[in-house]
Amino acid sequence: MTSRPDARALIVRVLDAHSWKPWDEPPLDRAAPGSQYAEELAAARAATGYDEAVITGEGTLDGRRVAVVACEFSFLAGSIGVAATERLVRAVERATAEGLPLLAAPASGGTRMQEGALAFAQMVKITVAVTRHRDAGLPYVVYLRHPTTGGVFASWGSLGHVTAAEPGALIGFLGPRVYESLYGYPFPEDVQVAENLYAHGLVDAVVSAEDAREIAIRALAVLCAPRRGLVRGPEPEDAGEPAEAWEAIMRSRRDDRPGVRSLLKLGADDVTPLNGTGTGEHEPGLMLALARFGAAPAVVLGQDRRRQRAGAPLGPAGLRVARRGMRLASELGLPLVTVIDTAGAALSKAAEEGGLAAEIARSLADLVMLDAPTVCLLLGEGAGGAALALLPADRVVCAQHGWLSPLPPEGASAILYRTVDFAPEIARSQGVRAADLLRDGIVDRIVPERPDAAYEPEAFCRRVARTLEYEIIGLLDTPAPERLAARLERYRSLGS
Numbered sequence: 333m334t335s336r337p338d339a340r341a342l343i344v345r346v347l348d349a350h351s352w353k354p355w356d357e358p359p360l361d362r363a364a365p366g367s368q369y370a371e372e373l374a375a376a377r378a379a380t381g382y383d384e385a386v387i388t389g390e391g392t393l394d395g396r397r398v399a400v401v402a403c404e405f406s407f408l409a410g411s412i413g414v415a416a417t418e419r420l421v422r423a424v425e426r427a428t429a430e431g432l433p434l435l436a437a438p439a440s441g442g443t444r445m446q447e448g449a450l451a452f453a454q455m456v457k458i459t460v461a462v463t464r465h466r467d468a469g470l471p472y473v474v475y476l477r478h479p480t481t482g483g484v485f486a487s488w489g490s491l492g493h494v495t496a497a498e499p500g501a502l503i504g505f506l507g508p509r510v511y512e513s514l515y516g517y518p519f520p521e522d523v524q525v526a527e528n529l530y531a532h533g534l535v536d537a538v539v540s541a542e543d544a545r546e547i548a549i550r551a552l553a554v555l556c557a558p559r560r561g562l563v564r565g566p567e568p569e570d571a572g573e574p575a576e577a578w579e580a581i582m583r584s585r586r587d588d589r590p591g592v593r594s595l596l597k598l599g600a601d602d603v604t605p606l607n608g609t610g611t612g613e614h615e616p617g618l619m620l621a622l623a624r625f626g627a628a629p630a631v632v633l634g635q636d637r638r639r640q641r642a643g644a645p646l647g648p649a650g651l652r653v654a655r656r657g658m659r660l661a662s663e664l665g666l667p668l669v670t671v672i673d674t675a676g677a678a679l680s681k682a683a684e685e686g687g688l689a690a691e692i693a694r695s696l697a698d699l700v701m702l703d704a705p706t707v708c709l710l711l712g713e714g715a716g717g718a719a720l721a722l723l724p725a726d727r728v729v730c731a732q733h734g735w736l737s738p739l740p741p742e743g744a745s746a747i748l749y750r751t752v753d754f755a756p757e758i759a760r761s762q763g764v765r766a767a768d769l770l771r772d773g774i775v776d777r778i779v780p781e782r783p784d785a786a787y788e789p790e791a792f793c794r795r796v797a798r799t800l801e802y803e804i805i806g807l808l809d810t811p812a813p814e815r816l817a818a819r820l821e822r823y824r825s826l827g828s
């Protein structure tokens with residue numbers, strides 16, 4: 333492993349060369365002159381060349397102006413007292429006032445023990461500043477470095493829109509040394525580690541400082557992308573002859589049919605995959621990412637049919653990941669693209685007891701009321717509640733062989749005839765095809781397949797991407813209240 337950079341070296345590695353401009357003023361120490369704490373501060377200054385545990389300033393990242401706050405661990409363990417907080421908060425407030433995206437790189441033993449309870453309560457002040465920054469619709473990107481603990485991890489370290497962590501970094505709430513002293517036995521070694529946090533959906537990526545630069549550039553390309561004045565291309569062409577229902581279903585189930593990952597790979601730019609709920613869960617069957625379709629930025633949440641089949645069916649955690657994506661879109665005013673491609677939600681004791689039905693309901697409610705522009709893509713299979721949870725959008729686009737049904741046609745056949753044998757007839761009668769959905773006002777536009785997405789994955793994904801771009805730009809041009817009113821009216825009048 334390469335050595336870990338200190339705060340200044342990290343900034344040099346991440347920002348554009350020679351772009352760093354510090355914002356810091358000399359700190360106002362709280363240490364009484366002549367006290368042991370004053371001596372410790374003086375010693376830390378002499379030993380490290382830093383004047384406090386935090387540095388702040390601005391620079392450019394791939395030409396984009398950004399604000400940065402970073403901890404220096406060698407300075408009293410990057411611990412946070414009143415002076416460090418003041419510096420941090422002023423920088424966050426300035427970033428908010430100047431409309432700059434904020435990058436934070438904590439590395440800290442948490443609250444500065446020498447300053448006690450007053451230092452502890454400073455985490456509130458920092459949290460207010462960061463929250464107000466987010467409330468202004470400005471991006472907050474966090475890179476958790478070795479080690480990040482205590483109140484820093486439990487406040488500004490855990491509030492990022494996007495969060496990456498340094499490989500092998502110790503990241504945890506109570507420091508392991510403290511734990512062992514308190515309890516007399518060691519804390520398990522493999523828990524407070526960046527990679528384990530990733531495995532539990534608590535961070536989006538584990539990357540070196542160099543890769544953190546690339547991730548931040550890509551994420552900001554979407555998070556800061558213009559929402560106004562985008563040029564809308566020509567209207568996408570319509571689909572040709574509608575396929576017969578059962579044939580469409582069979583085609584949608586082909587192993588080689590492109591899924592959401594192919595769509596992002598072949599049709600999108602600046603893709604940043606995000607990971608998990610941030611609350612200890614992740615589900616590979618539901619993919620969350622930032623991406624751009626042409627000029628149109630988006631939060632994408634997509635059902636990954638392959639991963640669902642390979643053992644990650646969509647359960648309540650997947651829907652909580654989806655709801656994280658919805659919050660992200662709403663907070664940042666980013667368009668949301670949902671991608672439906674599911675043979676159905678997880679059917680298990682764990683899913684039932686984990687609140688599957690309630691999560692579908694909450695996802696549905698959050699999505700239909702979302703203030704951000706929304707586009708739903710019915711990419712392939714669209715069976716049951718897991719599909720419904722991602723359906724209600726301003727615009728619904730359906731691949732020619734995509735479909736939507738209350739449950740797989742085999743299940744409908746079993747309900748009515750106690751056998752799956754009548755699935756093709758049921759599919760025909762239930763109006764599940766793209767053409768039927770268009771007629772019934774559930775779908776607004778069909779994306780052609782020539783003759784089947786599996787035969788032309790690249791062309792198909794590019795066609796879908798162009799359609800998404802077209803729809804998103806149209807929505808961004810519509811005032812938000814008008815957009816939401818039209819969406820609600822659409823679902824109020826469905827079928828009547």
Ligand SMILES: CC(C)(COP(=O)(O)OP(=O)(O)OC[C@H]1O[C@@H](n2cnc3c(N)ncnc32)[C@H](O)[C@@H]1OP(=O)(O)O)[C@@H](O)C(=O)NCCC(=O)NCCSC(=O)CC(=O)O
Pocket residue numbers: 408409411440441442443444445446452479481482483484486502505506507508509510
């Ligand atoms: C972060 C660490 C894992 C790093 O371990 P290392 O072995 O690398 O380093 P270390 O323990 O020798 O620490 C380096 C020096 O920093 C000092 N040091 C560490 N944490 C400090 C803190 N919070 N305030 C003041 N000084 C601190 C150590 O005493 C040591 O001083 P010297 O070199 O002089 O010996 C460990 O320091 C640690 O567990 N710290 C406490 C983490 C924690 O539990 N924080 C919660 C605080 S309460 C809080 O934040 C509020 C909340 O929880 O909500």
